[in-house]
Amino acid sequence: MHVSLALKKRGDGVVGLDNFNNYYDPSLKRARRGVLENHGIFIVEGDINDAALLKKLFHMISFTHVMHLAAQAGVRYAMENPSSYVHSNIAGLVTLLEACKSAEPQPAVVWASSSSVYGLNTKVPFSELDRTDRPASLYAATKKAGEEITHTYNHIYGLSITGLRFFTVYGPWGRPDMAYFSFTKDILAGKPITVYQGPKEMDLARDFTYIDDIVKGCLGSLDTAKKSTGIGGKKKGQAQYRIFNLGNTSPVTVPNLVNILEKLLKVKAKQHIVAMPGNGDVPFTHANITLAHEEFGYRPTTDLSAGLKKFVRWYLSFYGADGVNRS
Numbered sequence: 006m007h008v009s010l011a012l013k014k015r016g017d018g019v020v021g022l023d024n025f026n027n028y029y030d031p032s033l034k035r036a037r038r039g040v041l042e043n044h045g046i047f048i049v050e051g052d053i054n055d056a057a058l059l060k061k062l063f064h065m066i067s068f069t070h071v072m073h074l075a076a077q078a079g080v081r082y083a084m085e086n087p088s089s090y091v092h093s094n095i096a097g098l099v100t101l102l103e104a105c106k107s108a109e110p111q112p113a114v115v116w117a118s119s120s121s122v123y124g125l126n127t128k129v130p131f132s133e134l135d136r137t138d139r140p141a142s143l144y145a146a147t148k149k150a151g152e153e154i155t156h157t158y159n160h161i162y163g164l165s166i167t168g169l170r171f172f173t174v175y176g177p178w179g180r181p182d183m184a185y186f187s188f189t190k191d192i193l194a195g196k197p198i199t200v201y202q203g204p205k206e207m208d209l210a211r212d213f214t215y216i217d218d219i220v221k222g223c224l225g226s227l228d229t230a231k232k233s234t235g236i237g238g239k240k241k242g243q244a245q246y247r248i249f250n251l252g253n254t255s256p257v258t259v260p261n262l263v264n265i266l267e268k269l270l271k272v273k274a275k276q277h278i279v280a281m282p283g284n285g286d287v288p289f290t291h292a293n294i295t296l297a298h299e300e301f302g303y304r305p306t307t308d309l310s311a312g313l314k315k316f317v318r319w320y321l322s323f324y325g326a327d328g329v330n331r332s
């Protein structure tokens with residue numbers, strides 16, 4: 006939603022595609038759709054696995070770029086519903102790349118990978134050339150698979166591909182399954198929250214990245230994506246294949262995240278502190294963003310307190326303190 010709005014605001018044409026699945030409250034997704042439609046952005050309701058639909062769309066519109074953000078997200082849910090990750094993040098990705106490869110002209114593809122591909126690495130900050138062969142969750146494994154799959158489409162068909170490894174993105178209109186969002190809801194409702202700890206009671210930490218910074222990185226990478234040289238451009242195999250970290254470079258522990266929320270919400274959290282349950286989590290993330298800075302000037306500017314302040318303002322206007330969706 007945020008990337009589409011930013012593109013539209015600067016004058017680009019945008020068409021969206023989403024299947025509005027019920028992984029989390031579809032009414033939030035439909036409210037986001039309302040915002041986009043109010044800004045003149047047309048949204049198609051459909052699945053990226055629907056090859057016929059994609060073919061029709063690519064036939065109707067000569068897309069210059071595809072910003073592929075659709076996915077089954079969430080690290081821990083992969084233990085409950087593994088096939089949804091294969092459906093959206095692997096099969097869906099291949100269906101989309103097949104459509105892009107056959108399009109005339111071929112669009113440049115920018116897509117969301119994930120910081121989770123760094124898996125069990127302990128050397129921080131994570132750099133793009135570090136190992137990514139030890140995923141800790143099926144979600145991470147499907148994002149890693151996506152990086153390999155996109156590489157083959159670049160190599161064989163000359164598709165121009167940029168993968169962006171986002172680091173725990175948060176902000177207004179975000180995902181209710183993520184900790185910052187569910188903690189806000191539960192703290193306001195007076196319900197206990199569960200805070201995970203690593204081995205030896207170590208606090209977990211994340212390089213939380215504010216949505217507006219991610220949007221700048223998305224647009225920067227779109228604008229520096231070279232045209233494909235494949236079927237459309239006739240010169241197979243010479244297009245760009247790039248991967249960038251988009252993080253914030255200043256990790257914050259989960260207890261600190263809770264402290265900031267308590268101050269903003271003016272409510273003390275009831276906390277259950279438990280050992281990390283071995284459900285796909287990694288203890289910490291930290292991005293080296295030198296490459297994205299050098300290539301398209303990526304420089305995040307929002308720290309967690311400032312970003313959460315904007316999130317809480319949005320949350321209270323959208324849900325109210327009682328957590329009821331008023332859209």
Ligand SMILES: NC(=O)c1ccc[n+]([C@@H]2O[C@H](COP(=O)([O-])OP(=O)(O)OC[C@H]3O[C@@H](n4cnc5c(N)ncnc54)[C@H](O)[C@@H]3O)[C@@H](O)[C@H]2O)c1
Nearest residue numbers: 023024025026052053074075076078093117119171173174
């Ligand atoms: N939010 C984060 O912290 C984070 C971190 C790293 C990577 N990512 C990646 O960034 C991208 C965007 O994530 P987000 O947090 O904005 O999530 P989001 O839930 O807001 O957006 C994903 C959208 O994809 C749609 N979708 C899922 N499967 C689909 C399918 N098969 N066909 C069509 N639509 C489908 C969903 O309905 C949803 O609206 C995802 O690829 C995610 O894996 C997110």
Ligand SMILES: O=C(O)[C@H]1O[C@H](OP(=O)(O)OP(=O)(O)OC[C@H]2O[C@@H](n3ccc(=O)[nH]c3=O)[C@H](O)[C@@H]2O)[C@H](O)[C@@H](O)[C@H]1O
Nearest residue numbers: 078079080119120121171172173183184199200201209286
């Ligand atoms: O950068 C990514 O690649 C990923 O970012 C995000 O994953 P995570 O960093 O795991 O975010 P999130 O669930 O908010 O947990 C944050 C912290 O709170 C801790 N956490 C979580 C839940 C809880 O009940 N208690 C708790 O302590 C938890 O242990 C963790 O330390 C995206 O969801 C995911 O789609 C993926 O793309």
